[in-house]
Amino acid sequence: FFDLLKMIVGETDISKKWRTLLHRSAILAGQSQNSNDLTSCFLWNVIVLEMLLTEADEKISESLVKRSNYFLGWNEEWENEEYKSRIKAIYKKRSDFVHIGDIKYIEIQDLLFTDDLIFNILNNIVKCRDKIKDRKDIIDFCKKHEAAQLLNLESKYQFGKFEIVRKT
Numbered sequence: 518f519f520d521l522l523k524m525i526v527g528e529t530d531i532s533k534k535w536r537t538l539l540h541r542s543a544i545l546a547g548q549s550q551n552s553n554d555l556t557s558c559f560l561w562n563v564i565v566l567e568m569l570l571t572e573a574d575e576k577i578s579e580s581l582v583k584r585s586n587y588f589l590g591w592n593e594e595w596e597n598e599e600y601k602s603r604i605k606a607i608y609k610k611r612s613d614f615v616h617i618g619d620i621k622y623i624e625i626q627d628l629l630f631t632d633d634l635i636f637n638i639l640n641n642i643v644k645c646r647d648k649i650k651d652r653k654d655i656i657d658f659c660k661k662h663e664a665a666q667l668l669n670l671e672s673k674y675q676f677g678k679f680e681i682v683r684k685t
Contacts, residue, residue, distance in 0.1 A: 518543075531650040538652065539642075542568050546635055555628060556620045562631035563611040569638060570655065578608040585634060587659040587674075589640045592681045603630055636668045637681050646676045 523529050525540045542565045549561035570584035571577050580603050589595055607627050613619040642649055650653055658674040665672040 518640075518643070520646065524643065524646055529646050531646065535651040537566070538568055542639070546639075549628075549632075555618065556614060559607075559623050559631060560611065562635055563607060565635050566631065566638070569635075569642070572652070572656070577600060578605055579640060581608055583663065584655060585638065587655070587662050588638050588679060589629060589634075589681055591675060591679060594681060594683075602670045604634070607631060619683050633683070640682060641679045644680070645676050648676055659681050 520529075520538065524531055525536060525543065527536065529537075541649065545561045545565045545568075549558040549565070551557050552561070566581055566585075571580040582601050585600065585604055589600065594600070597646060598603065609631065610623050610627060614623065642655070649658070662672045662674040665674070
């Protein structure tokens with residue numbers, strides 16, 4: 518993630534607000550990676566996803582699905598691995614944890630799934646750092662991409678660079 522570090526330290530032309538948000542996201546993702554408490558790690562990960570992909574005035578679960586789809590939905594794994602329903606499920610588990618303290622349904626596969634989401638979304642953000650200079654850009658490109666899909670047009674807003682990296 519040397520390119521992510523370049524973004525964080527100011528060697529890439531991105532907004533100061535985005536730079537700060539990426540820095541904070543990296544710190545929280547690092548805390549998740551370095552903790553041995555499943556529920557804390559899971560919560561850090563979902564917070565990172567929210568920070569990267571959503572704004573405060575949105576319906577968070579829908580925005581997480583839409584923006585994740587923008588970055589990853591082009592791959593057959595999106596459908597085969599049921600990403601949409603899994604993202605909704607992790608957000609529900611996060612909400613149950615945060616609002617009523619219910620942690621009984623948070624499982625290791627939820628943590629691993631959120632690890633993969635964060636890695637792949639950050640990787641795709643970094644790969645397109647010349648185009649994505651702020652979270653606003655993600656939201657705008659996502660909307661344009663959705664419109665192209667609705668019209669059955671080929672989207673020009675994934676920039677031909679997106680990828681999914683999986684653990685083996």
